[in-house]
Amino acid sequence: MVLEASFDAAPAAPAETWTPPTSERPLVKWTLVGIALAFLGFFLFLPLVAVFVEALRGGVGIYFDAITEPDAVAAIRLTLIVAAIAVPCNLVFGLAAAWAIAKFRFPGKSLLITLIDLPFSVSPVVSGLVFILLFGSQSLIGPWLISNGIEIVFAIPGIVLATIFVTFPFVARELIPLMQEQGTGDEEAALSLGASGWQTFLYVTLPNVKWALLYGVLLCNARAMGEFGAVSVVSGHIRGLTNTMPLHVEILYNEYSFQAAFAVASLLALLALITLSIKSFLEWRFADGLKAQRSGH
Amino acid sequence: MTFLRRSLVGAVGATLIFVGSASAQTTLLNVSYDPTRELYKEFNSAFSAHWKELGNGPVTIRMSHGGSGKQARSVIDGLDADVVTLALEADIDAIAENTGKIPEDWRADLPNNSSPYTSTIVFLVRKDNPKGIKDWGDLTREGVEVITPNPKTSGGARWNFLAAWAYGEKAFGGDEEKVREFVGDFYRHVPVLDTGARGSTTTFVQRGIGDVLLAWENEAFLSLEELGPDEFEIVVPSISIKAEPPVTLVPGNTETKDTTEVAKAYLDYLYSDEGQKISAKHFYRPSNPSAADPADLERFPDLELVTVDDFGGWKEAQPYFFGDGGVFDKIYTPGN
Numbered sequence: 001m002v003l004e005a006s007f008d009a010a011p012a013a014p015a016e017t018w019t020p021p022t023s024e025r026p027l028v029k030w031t032l033v034g035i036a037l038a039f040l041g042f043f044l045f046l047p048l049v050a051v052f053v054e055a056l057r058g059g060v061g062i063y064f065d066a067i068t069e070p071d072a073v074a075a076i077r078l079t080l081i082v083a084a085i086a087v088p089c090n091l092v093f094g095l096a097a098a099w100a101i102a103k104f105r106f107p108g109k110s111l112l113i114t115l116i117d118l119p120f121s122v123s124p125v126v127s128g129l130v131f132i133l134l135f136g137s138q139s140l141i142g143p144w145l146i147s148n149g150i151e152i153v154f155a156i157p158g159i160v161l162a163t164i165f166v167t168f169p170f171v172a173r174e175l176i177p178l179m180q181e182q183g184t185g186d187e188e189a190a191l192s193l194g195a196s197g198w199q200t201f202l203y204v205t206l207p208n209v210k211w212a213l214l215y216g217v218l219l220c221n222a223r224a225m226g227e228f229g230a231v232s233v234v235s236g237h238i239r240g241l242t243n244t245m246p247l248h249v250e251i252l253y254n255e256y257s258f259q260a261a262f263a264v265a266s267l268l269a270l271l272a273l274i275t276l277s278i279k280s281f282l283e284w285r286f287a288d289g290l291k292a293q294r295s296g297h
Numbered sequence: 298m299t300f301l302r303r304s305l306v307g308a309v310g311a312t313l314i315f316v317g318s319a320s321a322q323t324t325l326l327n328v329s330y331d332p333t334r335e336l337y338k339e340f341n342s343a344f345s346a347h348w349k350e351l352g353n354g355p356v357t358i359r360m361s362h363g364g365s366g367k368q369a370r371s372v373i374d375g376l377d378a379d380v381v382t383l384a385l386e387a388d389i390d391a392i393a394e395n396t397g398k399i400p401e402d403w404r405a406d407l408p409n410n411s412s413p414y415t416s417t418i419v420f421l422v423r424k425d426n427p428k429g430i431k432d433w434g435d436l437t438r439e440g441v442e443v444i445t446p447n448p449k450t451s452g453g454a455r456w457n458f459l460a461a462w463a464y465g466e467k468a469f470g471g472d473e474e475k476v477r478e479f480v481g482d483f484y485r486h487v488p489v490l491d492t493g494a495r496g497s498t499t500t501f502v503q504r505g506i507g508d509v510l511l512a513w514e515n516e517a518f519l520s521l522e523e524l525g526p527d528e529f530e531i532v533v534p535s536i537s538i539k540a541e542p543p544v545t546l547v548p549g550n551t552e553t554k555d556t557t558e559v560a561k562a563y564l565d566y567l568y569s570d571e572g573q574k575i576s577a578k579h580f581y582r583p584s585n586p587s588a589a590d591p592a593d594l595e596r597f598p599d600l601e602l603v604t605v606d607d608f609g610g611w612k613e614a615q616p617y618f619f620g621d622g623g624v625f626d627k628i629y630t631p632g633n
Contacts, residue, residue, distance in 0.1 A: 137396070138373065138375075138395070153374060153375055237362060237363050237371075238359050238361045238376075256520070
């Protein structure tokens with residue numbers, strides 16, 4: 001369902017035989033369009049513009065100073081490292097979970113689906129605290145970790161774990177409805193024609209879900225780079241070491257360095273815009289493939 | 298599935314190894330609170346240079362800043378601090394109690410109750426002081442709005458409460474009934490009781506609510522410097538409380554990291570002439586004023602200062618004033 005919705009929103013594939021499903025008068029239509037645009041403009045476009053305006057208020061020089069300052073560079077690097085670990089992990093997790101749920105029957109399946117949604121329903125702060133309770137020095141295994149010199153919380157592993165936890169549902173949530181809808185027919189056909197399990201996955205299942213997978217990965221990546229709450233709890237806020245970009249923005253803001261805060265925030269916004277552009281570009285580039293998949297392969 | 302699981306375990310394992318192989322150079326972690334950033338930025342480079350001059354290897358000092366209570370919590374949960382430089386004695390006590398990494402009598406380790414610098418509670422008012430606020434008595438005048446956080450949730454706000462109380466005691470000659478009335482009246486002039494000091498500053502500065510913000514002197518100067526002296530000014534009342542932000546070593550961490558010697562030197566250096574000079578420059582009152590730049594000292598007007606010991610120390614004052622059913626609960630009813 002989610003996938004369908006995203007395609008409907010994409011201008012990539014207007015069918016030629018399209019007829020309006022309703023026959024409202026133009027006034028109603030344009031009023032609704034107007035409301036939607038005003039809402040988007042006010043709640044999305046305006047804040048985005050504000051970020052860039054604030055970031056560049058004191059001039060380009062200060063802007064570049066803010067984003068090339070060592071602590072900012074370390075924050076950017078850490079954010080990219082965390083996303084580079086968390087996103088592939090969730091790609092594998094999500095694919096495995098969606099595959100298991102959509103293609104197999106087993107007891108406790110609905111429980112598993114509920115569990116996958118857990119990170120969405122739990123407050124990020126709690127997600128972070130969970131890892132403190134599990135791996136902090138007051139936890140059961142904390143003393144063992146310390147005596148073996150393994151750092152998890154207040155170090156990069158804790159940040160990665162918290163990020164994986166929070167972004168876990170994105171890929172699985174995109175894939176499950178699509179895979180359920182597609183059923184197991186293609187796979188059964190492939191297997192009956194003599195393909196191995198791995199071949200079936202690689203040449204049948206994966207191509208069937210690649211768009212949903214890509215979309216899930218992009219969303220997952222956007223959230224992994226932007227996550228604040230959970231990461232804030234496990235980070236320890238050591239400058240130049242465990243501060244991610246969102247944490248760095250908060251610190252700068254609290255220190256009245258408004259322009260620097262907005263400069264780093266604008267980088268985060270840019271990353272989000274790049275993510276969206278990549279998605280749009282791929283949708284445009286592979287419009288034919290999309291259309292084929294949409295009309296039910 | 299086995300394959301996937303294996304690759305997952307591999308990925309997490311790789312992360313651990315990747316992070317485990319951090320540098321072996323001498324590194325100190327100073328876990329501090331929010332407004333000390335500029336102070337320690339300058340102090341850290343001064344100390345690094347000093348440490349090298351003594352013929353030691355290079356030392357890198359890492360900083361972690363945040364709310365004082367939150368920072369203490371992080372150290373309790375395993376943040377590997379070599380030294381903690383926080384806002385409140387109670388926060389360091391909490392680390393000592395919960396982890397045993399700090400000896401219970403830590404306050405006696407360093408001079409002046411382990412506070413190399415102090416501060417006090419002053420008023421930040423809008424430019425040209427339109428309401429003519431001079432002292433605590435003016436805060437309960439008709440139409441004056443005061444911004445201070447909730448002393449139940451904010452450690453910093455407890456100093457504000459005690460400072461107001463100290464004024465009341467002086468003004469009413471120790472008649473506790475009248476003091477309670479005054480402090481209660483004072484809190485009825487607070488339109489927004491934020492949970493923390495940062496929230497209060499935002500309320501006053503960004504949202505433009507209230508006529509006077511109660512703030513630590515160093516933070517008031519910081520706001521003034523960062524936000525423009527053409528918008529606010531500082532008013533120093535006749536009497537206030539001496540806030541003593543404490544510093545201490547975390548031997549439980551430094552002994553395993555083998556950094557005790559350098560961490561001790563680091564804290565001692567805060568008391569040196571150079572350390573005192575830097576403290577004064579960053580708006581903290583130095584414990585040894587003779588070392589500071591006279592121009593910096595001029596910014597700190599003389600006033601009568603009580604200390605928390607006049608209230609029996611935090612161990613007594615905390616439950617008496619701010620515990621459930623304590624004085625604050627009795628004199629303050631929200632929305633009155």
